[in-house]
Amino acid sequence: LKTLRLILGDQLNHQHSWFKDDYEDITYVFMEIRQETDYVVHHIQKILGFFSAMRNFANYLKDRDHKVIYFKINDKNNRQKLDENIKNLISKEGFKKFEYQLPDEYRLDEQLKEICKELDIETEAFDSEHFLSERKELEKFYKGKKQLTMEYFYRHMRKKYGILMATDSDPEGGKWNFDKSNRKKWNGDPDIPHERGFRKDVSSILKELEKSGVKTMGSVSEKNFNWPTSREDSLSVLNYFCKNLLVHFGDYQDALHSDEAYLFHSRLSFSLNTKMLSPKEVIDSVIDYYYDHKDDIDISQVEGFVRQILGWREYMRGIYWKEMPGYKRSNKLRNQNDLPSFYWNADTKMNCLHLSIKNSLENAYAHHIQRLMITGNYALLSQTHPDEVDKWYLGIYIDAIEWVEITNTRGMSQFADGGIVATKPYVSSGNYINKMSNYCKDCHYSVNKKTGEKACPFNSLYWNFLDDNREKFKDNQRMNMMMSLLEKKDSKELEEIRTRAKEIINKPEDF
Numbered sequence: 462l463k464t465l466r467l468i469l470g471d472q473l474n475h476q477h478s479w480f481k482d483d484y485e486d487i488t489y490v491f492m493e494i495r496q497e498t499d500y501v502v503h504h505i506q507k508i509l510g511f512f513s514a515m516r517n518f519a520n521y522l523k524d525r526d527h528k529v530i531y532f533k534i535n536d537k538n539n540r541q542k543l544d545e546n547i548k549n550l551i552s553k554e555g556f557k558k559f560e561y562q563l564p565d566e567y568r569l570d571e572q573l574k575e576i577c578k579e580l581d582i583e584t585e586a587f588d589s590e591h592f593l594s595e596r597k598e599l600e601k602f603y604k605g606k607k608q609l610t611m612e613y614f615y616r617h618m619r620k621k622y623g624i625l626m627a628t629d630s631d632p633e634g635g636k637w638n639f640d641k642s643n644r645k646k647w648n649g650d651p652d653i654p655h656e657r658g659f660r661k662d663v664s665s666i667l668k669e670l671e672k673s674g675v676k677t678m679g680s681v682s683e684k685n686f687n688w689p690t691s692r693e694d695s696l697s698v699l700n701y702f703c704k705n706l707l708v709h710f711g712d713y714q715d716a717l718h719s720d721e722a723y724l725f726h727s728r729l730s731f732s733l734n735t736k737m738l739s740p741k742e743v744i745d746s747v748i749d750y751y752y753d754h755k756d757d758i759d760i761s762q763v764e765g766f767v768r769q770i771l772g773w774r775e776y777m778r779g780i781y782w783k784e785m786p787g788y789k790r791s792n793k794l795r796n797q798n799d800l801p802s803f804y805w806n807a808d809t810k811m812n813c814l815h816l817s818i819k820n821s822l823e824n825a826y827a828h829h830i831q832r833l834m835i836t837g838n839y840a841l842l843s844q845t846h847p848d849e850v851d852k853w854y855l856g857i858y859i860d861a862i863e864w865v866e867i868t869n870t871r872g873m874s875q876f877a878d879g880g881i882v883a884t885k886p887y888v889s890s891g892n893y894i895n896k897m898s899n900y901c902k903d904c905h906y907s908v909n910k911k912t913g914e915k916a917c918p919f920n921s922l923y924w925n926f927l928d929d930n931r932e933k934f935k936d937n938q939r940m941n942m943m944m945s946l947l948e949k950k951d952s953k954e955l956e957e958i959r960t961r962a963k964e965i966i967n968k969p970e971d972f
């Protein structure tokens with residue numbers, strides 16, 4: 462049967478069983494479309510990354526004699542919408558069957574179901590053969606339980622795949638989780654090997670993008686684009702990580718430093734989320750490397766990494782399919798403020814925010830703790846509407862795809878789901894930021910002051926946030942300690958804190 466198979470921009474899975482099929486009657490289609498470039502303002506590097514990776518994968522298939530139709534963003538016959546391109550192709554080329562892989566985003570899942578309903582030819586959906594759990598596996602796992610925790614799902618996954626297990630039921634190293642040893646501050650030592658990644662010329666795609674009129678944010682150095690955009694690139698980032706960074710990954714997972722945008726982080730999220738790499742091969746490579754270098758690498762470094770991919774990444778996907786579409790509207794704390802304009806230009810005197818946002822605008826990247834404890838923390842403390850926060854996170858990062866962005870942003874970072882992902886809000890005063898980074902020493906503000914002109918804004922915002930949410934947090938046991946410290950504040954100090962916090966919230970651009 463003459464068949465059209467759709468490949469979405471985040472379905473660049475070289476190992477998919479589709480490509481083992483007899484290909485005589487099969488044509489693959491890729492589309493660079495305005496529907497996808499315009500649903501939010503994306504970082505320029507994100508669009509360049511996706512388009513480059515899609516083109517490379519299409520060429521890979523063509524080199525292996527597969528039939529490929531590729532719509533570039535400025536092609537005249539490109540109708541810029543998934544449904545219109547598909548319907549047009551089917552009627553023009555006479556396809557008798559349409560096939561697609563199950564998308565990771567709810568919006569595309571719905572759209573593709575709708576398209577199939579409207580087509581008068583046979584249609585079929587296939588698994589994307591990427592994740593280690595089924596869409597609904599987490600939902601089944603927690604059926605009937607009140608509180609979800611990542612830890613139990615993670616243990617289930619460890620057992621299911623026999624990863625870092627001493628026996629069928631006991632973890633290697635005697636512990637499931639070495640999180641407590643993953644909390645070191647980085648002070649310039651140990652050295653972080655620097656020669657990383659590629660220097661690619663993306664000037665020609667950049668020109669096409671400029672011509673198309675797609676609105677973007679952030680910057681790019683057109684001759685120095687250094688994200689992996691092919692399977693070879695992705696494997697080389699993975700190798701680099703195993704050889705150079707794994708040894709300290711766990712220790713410095715939560716560290717922040719002004720000179721180091723990436724620290725010991727892997728930068729694998731884009732390769733993973735576009736499926737150029739599978740989570741299983743990433744985990745297997747890391748574990749094989751560890752077993753070959755057991756004298757040099759501690760299990761805590763490896764477990765810390767495995768937990769992110771086998772634990773958090775699969776958990777977030779499970780939450781997404783359990784909670785969507787309602788999740789997208791959740792705002793349990795009823796936050797209503799706008800996101801400050803400095804999120805779009807890094808123009809703030811708060812050094813931690815300035816550096817984290819600058820880094821994001823320049824690299825389409827920030828590591829987890831910058832996302833959670835700097836930009837996310839500030840957005841939550843200043844009681845920003847989660848829609849505004851989501852829009853920013855969904856656009857700015859090269860790895861941002863809704864299933865993993867929204868669960869991290871609305872759930873883990875903004876507590877907008879009321880505690881589905883996180884058992885308490887991830888908020889802190891300047892104290893934590895000072896403990897984990899060198900940001901405060903060069904800051905305009907004084908991290909030890911709570912009130913007064915030079916006081917660190919995070920301090921008053923923190924106590925004001927707790928104060929404003931007394932009712933909502935009163936039954937949350939994990940908030941007990943913080944709430945009882947709040948109770949001990951005298952009314953004069955609390956009044957000063959409230960006044961200062963209101964000034965910051967009302968005019969964030971002045972800070």
Ligand code: FAD
Binds near residue numbers: 830874
């Ligand atoms: P590493 O620190 O090297 O971790 C290795 C891998 O583990 C990552 O590549 C990623 O695949 C996985 N991982 C780690 N933490 C998480 C997590 N919390 N959830 C899911 N997977 C995880 N990750 C995205 O992939 N896309 C997003 O849009 C995204 N948005 C986020 C928004 C907020 C507010 C926060 C707090 C986190 C977000 N994350 C997101 C999770 C995490 O910050 C990134 O995966 C990570 O920073 C990517 O960099 P890395 O590859 O160097 O990660």
Ligand code: SF4
Binds near residue numbers: 811894905908
């Ligand atoms: Fe950030 Fe406050 Fe430290 Fe300045 S003093 S870097 S605002 S935490």
